[in-house]
Amino acid sequence: MLCRMRKRDVKTPKVEVVNQPETEIQPPDGGWGWVVCLACFLTNCTVHGTTSINGIILIELLYLFNDSFSKTTIVCSIIAGTAMFGGPLVSIALMFKASHRQIIMFGGIIAAASAVASSFAPNIETLIFTFGILVGFSLAVSYFTVNVILGQYFLKKRALALGIATSGNGFGSFMMNYLSTKAISFYGMRCTFLLLGGLFLNLTVYGALCRPLTKVIKQSPDIQNKRTSVDEMEGAPILGFEAENKETREKCDDFNRRISENIEPLPKTLRVRQSITSEIMPNEIYNRKSNYCDATIFKNKCFYLLLATYTTHAVGDSFYIYLPVYAVSIGLSREEAALIMSIYGIIGIVSLLLIGILVDIIHIPTSYLLTAALSSMSISALLITFCQSFETLTLCAVMTSIGHHFGASLRIVLISAILGRENITTAYSMLSMLLGALYIIYPTIKGFVYDAAQQFFVIFYFDSAIVFVGVILSCGIIYAQKTGKFVE
Incomplete structure (x- = not known):
């Protein structure tokens, strides 16, 4: 028996099988990843070391500007607070196709320039902006970004790598308090700001070490299953060919029945591009939103x-x-x-x-x-x-x-x-x-x-x-x- 269909009865839509391979980042779990781990360790030393010397800096600023205690404290408190605001800024930068390396290096340059400008600050109000806000946000951006890219470099050894990098927090607090006290007693507070600017400039070196990982092509199981279904249906005699067995004959009958009833003219495994856009994408978008923000x-x-x-x-x-x-x-x-x-x-x-x-x-x-x-x-x-x-x-x-x-x-x-x-x-x-x-x-x-x-x-x-x-x-x-x- 032949599966016949008249062209005047229904217009066969053009089938476009969307088969775009997905890409993923493959963590090397070693190699250059240990260099990135060292860069993360040194970045943590720099950022946490700087926030830990706020008390030492507060003593000198009280003597230097002789301003109120509450206003002088704002300089130190802003640096501590902005460390928690790095995530949203980095997310926005990544949306505009900036790489992790560029963000870290940019943060180091802005922090260094702001620290140098702080050495010329005539009053506390200027210092609140240059050292508190600009240095604070720049360090926060570099700190958050370098820890994110470290997580991409490791999978099986991620806990070890993060443990090594996190130990830089305490090491930085230990070293920076001693070194900053010696620097202030020998050079004074204004020259110490210049030294901090040189220290922050090293963040550009740490950022340069964080090479972006290349993505590899990954064929998802869903796409592979769709390809298999398409291949099976393309081999079946749907229009104008004789069915060789009962199974293919049933497929032909089912196909013609759905055509006559004005139902979706193709099997579910085959989608026209309009169907993919209208049916699959809203569900995917909803699922992505639910992953980032669950109202429960x-x-x-x-x-x-x-x-x-x-x-x-x-x-x-x-x-x-x-x-x-x-x-x-x-x-x-x-x-x-x-x-x-x-x-x-x-x-x-x-x-x-x-x-x-x-x-x-x-x-x-x-x-x-x-x-x-x-x-x-x-x-x-x-x-x-x-x-x-x-x-x-x-x-x-x-x-x-x-x-x-x-x-x-x-x-x-x-x-x-x-x-x-x-x-x-x-x-x-x-x-x-x-x-x-x-x-x-x-x-x-x-x-x-x-x-x-x-x-x-x-x-x-x-x-x-x-x-x-x-x-x-x-x-x-x-x-x-x-x-x-x-x-x-």
Whole structure:
């Protein structure tokens, strides 16, 4: 039997099989990736080292400009806050086809030029713009970008590479506090800005080492299945040929029946280009949007509780800004104040290693560790008001460093447990933006508090009280975990 069809009855649409191969980045997991890891390590040293010396810089700016404590604090607080705003800026730059290497190098050039301009600043207002805003955003962009491209270079060894790169944070804090103190005592604050400009210019070298990865062609299973279906149907005698078996005869009959009923004239595996555009693309776009922004996270009460808890945790994060100033005010030398901050950075490295052991090996619930971290910060902020020696002040700095780094490390872990891994990107971006704003607001508020009271004790009482509220809120997270609202 022949499958016959008259041309005047129906017009056969022109079939265009869209078969565009997909591309992907293939991580080398070694080779030049270790050079990129070194560049990321040095970038982290530079960025975190610069933010860690805010307290040392604050002492000198108070002597240099003799301005109010609250206004001078803004210079340091903006640098700390803008570190959390690098993600959106980098995303916009990548949308305009800028490469990771170009973004890192551009950030280094702007940071270097801004630091040089800061050495000529006539007042605090100018310094807020040149060193606070321009240097802050430039370092944030370079820092975020270099860590992103490092993740692209590694897959199986990603944890090791990120661990090595992240250790640069504490190493930078350790080295920069000592070196900046020596530079300021020998050259002065204005020449130290010039030295920082030269240090930031090295970011262009680190960025040049981050070569972009080439994409390789990857044939997805869906496209392969479509090609197979097309090949099968092209071999079948659909129009004007005799069916050799029962199966192909049924295909011919089904095809003619669908033509006569004005239904889709082709099998489902064959699509005309209009059909692909109208039916497949809206679903793909919707799925991509849902991956980046899932509205269900706003219905989760535990997520709001987590945001509130980290709102209080952000108060203690500005501890390192005021500790050197307080140390000098009780009679310690600037070298001793810098040494305390160096110890603060080293304890940060130990804390990052310890939190991994406690969570992954000993399996202590993360909600308990968050409560312990906040308690350590609250107690140390209260005890610091009784410290009058180098040893006791160092002990409080150690307690605060453990609490700060524990809490910072648990952010992604808790978000993943509460909202699921598919919502990490959206939720963590929201939390980072919130913390970035708080890192600017809280130090400024505490600066006004000091101007009103003229005593550092009020600042640390303020820190202790706010962080203690976070301890209470974190108990709610413990209760939610115990009642099964989320599971790690």
